[in-house]
Amino acid sequence: MKDFAASEDPAVQAQLDRLAQLSLPQGRIGLEVVHELLRLLGDPQNRLPPVFHVAGTNGKGSTCAYLRAILEADGKVVHTATKPHLVRYNERIRLAGELVSDAELASLLKEVLDIGESLGPSFFEVTTAATFLAFSRHPADACVIEVGLGGRLDATNVMERPAACGIATLGIDHEAFLLVPEPGAPEEPMVRIAFEKAGIARPGSPLITQSYREDMALEIERIAGLAGAPLHMRGRDWWAEVGQGKNGTIEYRDRFGELTLPLPALPGRHQGDNAALAVALLRHQDEVNVSPASMAEGIRTARWPARMQLLGQGPLSALVPGREVWLDGGHNVDAGLALGRHFAETDGLHLIIGMLSNRYPDAILDPLKGKLKTITAVPIDGSDAHGAESYADKAVWAPDIMTALKNIPDDGLPVLIAGSLYLAGKVLQKNEEVPD
Template structure:
């Protein structure tokens, strides 16, 4: 499945059309293509400001948001690359606090594609190469880099100790099984241990590796510890703590993501930061489509509507906890390769109505897969219009791709 992208800029769209043509040969693993591409660009990954590198199944994007907010609260300019984008491809590359402009995005994508097209790079490899090229050119005091998938073979894992301030591993769960649990000699057999092994592959000699420790199953903890020992990383565990004031990103599960960000900052020595900045950043952080209450707008009107792009059991558990004891209308759109029960199970006691909608431009589950109570509706606007005016909240969930469409329709573009 391709990571579709469109743009209102003709210059950017021309390069996105080229990106859409890229395919990765079956069975290709490793970082050789990425390293070759970066070498042709002059190895920008070796000239970055101090980097905070984050892996995980759930929560890594939120951890990135907390890190960026905390560093910016200290007054630093911060580069960031996260994925996927929700509405605009520009969201993937943030330069010194601001999303990359269309003009600059078109130029850097053209540069990377021209210089490396014969290498047959992937969509994500081109994206990360473009991000690193810009990060090396634009002045900043820190970088926040989110792993795309896994860690060991992720395109971001070309980062070396000289530029790394700290690495972190957020919550773990089973996801992307086709890739992360593919048979291989010399890797853990237990699924959770294997996932942890892949995520811990971002560890580097002498660099702090901060984890959630006891929040992981024992076999995952053991796998991370073994990777850290083998690679010579400095292993630390984020402390579990409660917050006296609300976090900027809703949900009790965000406590551990904020705690991971703080622990990564505390256990590194490349960027000075105060406790006050960490607290201020925790309160001001924003991360769209993660338990986001939508603003009144052209899609929502004045109704209470929540949006979440989570699509696996850990995300379902977080939604179930947040909406515990609350009745709601659920609008679901989920990719065909995801398990609907991961969300409908934890929310079973909450659901008053369930509307199943398509995920634009992707293969998605039909209404029948969600059970006999589900109604097939043409799209989100129609699903909202069909709901009774009973004052109950609405949750739109199941896919980040659907979430991006919802944000676009409600004129809430991530910035």
């Protein structure tokens, strides 16, 4: 699956068409090509402001959102690189808080594609090189960079000494890439995931993580030790109690002291955990100073589209007036568990779901058992997706989101649209809530 994109700007579209022709060459995954591509571009990854590099299976994007919001609340100028895009490719490159312009995006992509033509780079290698090139050309106080796939062999994993590296929640995902047998790699699946994610560790760069089961924690500790990265793990070096206190707070502490922080506006207990990781990342590095007040303000104001997002007024939500319409792009077990927790007190729920054919529907359905009044399956434009028969005997098919919403029973119960970030992007576009 490639992250195809479209643009109304002809110059951008011309380069996106070139990008769409790229794929991951069969049998190749590694950092050799991206290193050579960056060398031809003058190694822009070595000329960046202090970098926060974040990996994980779930929560890495939200952690990046909190980092950006906290840094900006402190008056810092921040570049961010997140993925995938939801509606516009421009979302992947944010310069000083603003999406990269069409004109600069077209120029960046052309420059990278032209200079790397003989290397046969992948979509992700070109995207990463263009991002680093953009970041190196605009002054900023910090960069926040989200890992794409895994960590050890992800195209972003070329920086020599980030200010800090972080690892969010871990789970099984992208098995076709991350669980391929390899000499020297752990065989147990979750330990292998820990091995891959911990591969972002760098000499002298603090590595800050959530807590994990013992065998996974030991693997991360081993990799950090081999890399010479100071390790700061939740439950060992820092602690956070989420949802404590009269009004609900994050009670955070580490060797530097204690903080009482607000719960995020983003829904879900897991968002408190993600916010706490962002705070731990900032407190265990010494290249960018941030005040506790800015940490609290950033946690309150952070936004992260398509992750348990309550849709606003728009053409889609208007089709089911008077009820909540939630959107979530999660597609794995941890994402399903978060949905289950969020809707635990709900009397009933209508699910509209679209999942890529290489995903597992039970990851979303099982945590919502007993809550689902209807299940409507929808296609994902341009992708192979599961049919209604993959979800449940009572699931029905609709040709598109609008038809699915129109057919929801008029009972006032909330609606959840879930299963894929690709689908989520289409929903945001149709509801006129394009990320900016």
